[in-house]
Amino acid sequence: MDFSLQPELQALQAKTRRFIAEEIIPMERDPRQGVHGPSEALRDELVAKARAAGLLTPHASREYGGLGLDHVAKAVVFEEAGYSILGPTALNIHAPDEGNIHLMEVVATAAQKERWLRPMVGGRMRSAFAMTEPPPGAGADPSLLMTSAVRDGDDYIINGTKWFITGAEGAGMVIIMARMEDGTATMFLSDMDREGIEVVRTMDALDTCFTGGHGVMRFNNLRVPATDVLGEIGKGFRYAQVRLAPARLTHCMRWLGQARRAHDVALEYARTRQAFGRALGEHEGVSFMLADNEMDLQTARLHIWHTAWLLDQGERCNFESSRAKVVCSEAEWRVVDRCVQILGGQGVTHETIVPRIFADMRAFRVYDGPSEVHRYSLGKKLVAGRRDASVQAGVAV
Structure with missing residues (x-):
C-alpha cells in the first residue's frame, strides 16, 4: 500500500x-x-x-x-x-x-x-433505510426481522413497524427490508408519499446532525409493485452487506474529521490558556491527553485507509470494516472526550463546537452495529478461521 x-x-x-x-x-x-x-x-x-x-x-x-x-x-x-x-x-x-x-x-x-x-x-431528494425495528424485531440482530412482505398478484403487501429510521421525516423515498413468507429477506423501494406509509413520530435522540432526525415508521398494507423490488427476492441480507461494509467505514471517515476538529480546538486552548504559571498544555496531564489524541487519530486513520485500500482491490472487507468500525468509533470518541476535559468549563458549554461533537459522536459506537456485536462477530470468525465470512450485524442509519 x-x-x-x-x-x-x-x-x-x-x-x-x-x-x-x-x-x-x-x-x-x-x-x-x-x-x-x-x-x-x-x-x-x-x-x-x-x-x-x-x-x-x-x-x-x-x-x-x-x-x-x-x-x-x-x-x-x-x-x-x-x-x-x-x-x-x-x-x-x-x-x-x-x-x-x-x-x-x-x-x-x-x-x-x-x-x-x-x-x-443531485441533492434534490433525501432517502431513508428502514431495517431496524422495535423489540422483539430486528436491531443489531437482523435475523429477528418481523416486517412482512406477502405476494399479491404483481404487487407485494408490506406490514410492520420500524424505528430509528434516520431522515424519515421529509425523505422522498425509502428502502424497506421485509421478511418473505419463506423466511428470507427482501429490499423494496417506495416513494414516501404512498398510501400505507406513516411517519408516526420523530424520536428524541442524543445526536442532532441528521436532517429529519430519527423516525418511527409504520407500514399499513403498503402496496409495492414487483418492479420496485431492489435486486432479487430473498437476497436482502446479502444486499445489506453491500451497503453496510462501506457505510461502516464512511462513518469512521466523517467522524474522524470531527474528532480532528475537536482536537484542534483543544490544542489551541491548551497553547493559550494560562494555569498555575504556565500554558495549560505545558502541564503533563494535559500534554499527555494531547499526545494520546494524536495516537488515536492516526490509529483510526490507518484503519480507515487500509480498509479503503482493500475495498479498492475488490475485497469484501466484512471482517476489516467491522474491525475498523470498533477501533475508529472508540478511538475517535476517546479523542473528543479528552477534548472536553482539556477545555474544562468551555467543554461542557456551547462556547465551542466540542460539546456538539461530543453529543453526536457518542451515537457512533451504536450505529451500524454496536461495538459489542462487532467484537462478537470478529471473535467467532477468528475461532472458526473464517475471517472473510459475511457479517450480518448492524444497526443501519
Missing part, C-alpha cells in the same frame, strides 16, 4: 478543506438547526454551496453526477468534510443517503436509478 496521495487527490483535499473553512464553518451557528438536525431549508442552502463548488456527492459515479471517487479518495475527502458538523450534509455524504446511493448504484435497475438515484445524487 502506497500512503502517498496523487496530486489530483491532494488538490481535491485542499479544495474541500478550503470550502469547509470558508463556506460551511461560518454557518455552524445558523439557527435553522434543531433537536432533529438541520432544517430542510438549511440543508438545501448547504447543498447548493457544494453544488456550486463542484463537490456535491463526490462518492457517486460520474454517470449520475458525482465525482466517482474510489474508497481511498473518499477517506481523504470525507474526513475533510467531517471537520464541520455541517460538512457531510453539504456534500450530500451523510447517512443514510451515502449508503443508499452506494447500494443503488450496485443493485438497482436502470429504471430505478433514473427514478430515485439520480435525484438523490
Whole structure:
C-alpha cells in the first residue's frame, strides 16, 4: 500500500478543506438547526454551496453526477468534510443517503436509478433505510426481522413497524427490508408519499446532525409493485452487506474529521490558556491527553485507509470494516472526550463546537452495529478461521 496521495487527490483535499473553512464553518451557528438536525431549508442552502463548488456527492459515479471517487479518495475527502458538523450534509455524504446511493448504484435497475438515484445524487431528494425495528424485531440482530412482505398478484403487501429510521421525516423515498413468507429477506423501494406509509413520530435522540432526525415508521398494507423490488427476492441480507461494509467505514471517515476538529480546538486552548504559571498544555496531564489524541487519530486513520485500500482491490472487507468500525468509533470518541476535559468549563458549554461533537459522536459506537456485536462477530470468525465470512450485524442509519 502506497500512503502517498496523487496530486489530483491532494488538490481535491485542499479544495474541500478550503470550502469547509470558508463556506460551511461560518454557518455552524445558523439557527435553522434543531433537536432533529438541520432544517430542510438549511440543508438545501448547504447543498447548493457544494453544488456550486463542484463537490456535491463526490462518492457517486460520474454517470449520475458525482465525482466517482474510489474508497481511498473518499477517506481523504470525507474526513475533510467531517471537520464541520455541517460538512457531510453539504456534500450530500451523510447517512443514510451515502449508503443508499452506494447500494443503488450496485443493485438497482436502470429504471430505478433514473427514478430515485439520480435525484438523490443531485441533492434534490433525501432517502431513508428502514431495517431496524422495535423489540422483539430486528436491531443489531437482523435475523429477528418481523416486517412482512406477502405476494399479491404483481404487487407485494408490506406490514410492520420500524424505528430509528434516520431522515424519515421529509425523505422522498425509502428502502424497506421485509421478511418473505419463506423466511428470507427482501429490499423494496417506495416513494414516501404512498398510501400505507406513516411517519408516526420523530424520536428524541442524543445526536442532532441528521436532517429529519430519527423516525418511527409504520407500514399499513403498503402496496409495492414487483418492479420496485431492489435486486432479487430473498437476497436482502446479502444486499445489506453491500451497503453496510462501506457505510461502516464512511462513518469512521466523517467522524474522524470531527474528532480532528475537536482536537484542534483543544490544542489551541491548551497553547493559550494560562494555569498555575504556565500554558495549560505545558502541564503533563494535559500534554499527555494531547499526545494520546494524536495516537488515536492516526490509529483510526490507518484503519480507515487500509480498509479503503482493500475495498479498492475488490475485497469484501466484512471482517476489516467491522474491525475498523470498533477501533475508529472508540478511538475517535476517546479523542473528543479528552477534548472536553482539556477545555474544562468551555467543554461542557456551547462556547465551542466540542460539546456538539461530543453529543453526536457518542451515537457512533451504536450505529451500524454496536461495538459489542462487532467484537462478537470478529471473535467467532477468528475461532472458526473464517475471517472473510459475511457479517450480518448492524444497526443501519
